[in-house]
Amino acid sequence: MFKYKETSYLEKRFIEQRKHLRYPFNYTIKYALTPTSTENYYTGIISNISSSGMCLYTSCALVKGQEIIFRTVLPTFYRKAIVRWCENKDRNFWKSGLEFIQSNN
Numbered sequence: 001m002f003k004y005k006e007t008s009y010l011e012k013r014f015i016e017q018r019k020h021l022r023y024p025f026n027y028t029i030k031y032a033l034t035p036t037s038t039e040n041y042y043t044g045i046i047s048n049i050s051s052s053g054m055c056l057y058t059s060c061a062l063v064k065g066q067e068i069i070f071r072t073v074l075p076t077f078y079r080k081a082i083v084r085w086c087e088n089k090d091r092n093f094w095k096s097g098l099e100f101i102q103s104n105n
Helices: 009-016
Strands: 023-034 037-049 053-058 069-070 081-088 093-101
Touching: 023 053, 053 081
Parallel strands: none
Antiparallel strands: 023 037, 023 069, 037 053, 053 093, 069 081, 081 093
C-alpha cells in the first residue's frame, strides 16, 4: 500500500532542481517567435513564473533553444526568453519551459 508523505519546502526545492521558486501566475501574454521579427505576435498563457523563467502554454510548438520576445505591460526587466523544453499536451496545445535572458532594450 502506498503511504502519502508530506513533502517539506526544502525537499520540494531539491527535487525540482530549479534556480528560483516558481509562483502560480495566470496571465495572457503576446510573444514573437524571433526577436528580429516582431510583426507577427502570438498569444500564450503563463501558468507560473519566477525571477529566472516561466511556464508558457501555446497553440504552436516552440523549439528548444529558440529565442522569443514578449510584448507586455508588466513591469519586468526581461523581455526575451530562451525555450528550454517543449512538450505536446494535446493536439493544438503545447507547454514550454522558458528561461529569461538579458535584453538590450
